[in-house]
Amino acid sequence: MTTVMGFDAGGTRVTGLLADAAGQVLGEGMGGPANPRAVAWDDAQAALLTAAHAAQAQSGRPWALPSAAVVGMAGATTPTLQADYAARLEAAGLAQRVRVVEDARIALAGATESGEGVILISGTGVNAFGAAGGRTARASGWGYLVGDEGSGFDIGCRALQAVMWAYDGRGPGTSLTPALLAAWNCASPELLLDQVYLTPIPRDKIAALSRVVAEVAQRGDPVARAVYAEAGHQLALAAAAVVQRLGLDPAQATIALVGGVFKAGDLVLTSLRATLHDRLGATPALVTPLYSPAYGAVRLALVDLEAA
Numbered sequence: 001m002t003t004v005m006g007f008d009a010g011g012t013r014v015t016g017l018l019a020d021a022a023g024q025v026l027g028e029g030m031g032g033p034a035n036p037r038a039v040a041w042d043d044a045q046a047a048l049l050t051a052a053h054a055a056q057a058q059s060g061r062p063w064a065l066p067s068a069a070v071v072g073m074a075g076a077t078t079p080t081l082q083a084d085y086a087a088r089l090e091a092a093g094l095a096q097r098v099r100v101v102e103d104a105r106i107a108l109a110g111a112t113e114s115g116e117g118v119i120l121i122s123g124t125g126v127n128a129f130g131a132a133g134g135r136t137a138r139a140s141g142w143g144y145l146v147g148d149e150g151s152g153f154d155i156g157c158r159a160l161q162a163v164m165w166a167y168d169g170r171g172p173g174t175s176l177t178p179a180l181l182a183a184w185n186c187a188s189p190e191l192l193l194d195q196v197y198l199t200p201i202p203r204d205k206i207a208a209l210s211r212v213v214a215e216v217a218q219r220g221d222p223v224a225r226a227v228y229a230e231a232g233h234q235l236a237l238a239a240a241a242v243v244q245r246l247g248l249d250p251a252q253a254t255i256a257l258v259g260g261v262f263k264a265g266d267l268v269l270t271s272l273r274a275t276l277h278d279r280l281g282a283t284p285a286l287v288t289p290l291y292s293p294a295y296g297a298v299r300l301a302l303v304d305l306e307a308a
Helices: 041-059 079-091 103-111 152-168 178-184 189-197 203-218 224-246 261-262 267-279 292-308
Strands: 003-009 014-021 025-031 068-073 097-102 116-122 126-132 135-139 255-260 283-289
Touching: 003 025, 003 041, 003 103, 003 203, 003 292, 014 041, 014 292, 025 041, 025 255, 025 292, 041 068, 041 079, 041 135, 041 255, 068 103, 068 152, 068 189, 068 292, 079 097, 097 261, 097 283, 097 292, 103 116, 103 126, 103 292, 116 224, 116 283, 126 224, 135 224, 152 261, 178 203, 203 224, 203 261, 203 267, 224 255, 224 261, 224 267
Parallel strands: 003 068, 068 097, 116 255, 255 283
Antiparallel strands: 003 014, 014 025, 116 126, 126 135
16 A cells, blocks of 8 residues: 655654555654754654654554655754755655655645645744745744744743743742742742753753743733733734735735644734734734644645655
């Protein structure tokens, strides 16, 4: 049987789907983090292979090399990196033919029936990506050191900063202080730093604080609410840039939202909508994707299979 695989390889985990030539999912597998800008390449490759074999095992079929695979990989933002990673994964036996694209591309492929439009991702990191009429555009997603504003990691960092400012007396008191101390089982704000300044930087752990920040914000804490409002503002700037660069009509455009940060609901969406309107003069519709990013990768792999 001819099979293909699609992978959503993010900074937190890999999801891999095995499908037949008709697009029917046969099995799903998971692996560890696979952003090669944040983890060693050997670890990223191992996570992908783990997910592939787990999907094959769930299908109940013996391992057989898929004919094609598409890997949507966080951190794979340039053609040179994508080609290099694809060659390595082919050599490692992930599939007969492997194509690596940035994670936003598979998210968009799964978000709309046509595979075109705008996708806004905010999880551990951020990416805004769009495709229309053969043209593509992206904004943000430049990594946690020089970008990713509005990501879970960014929210976690801003919350930690607010706690330290309050501790110093440079900023207002906030309920984030006891919440973050409890989350990391620390007795004082200074001890939070022992959990932050590690090598490698604990990006996933810091990003996970975004859920704590949302809980505090929902109880009305103004500092936590301001952190989420700023996240929405920054995400809107990225999405608006993509809409403008593609020349889309903002009143007709749609933006599909992907990622855990959007689970905070109006905490992030209110400022997101307001900034989109300010930048574009109209507010594009914010929609839920039709399919998962991993299935978007399957759809792209099926296109590659047909073109072979």
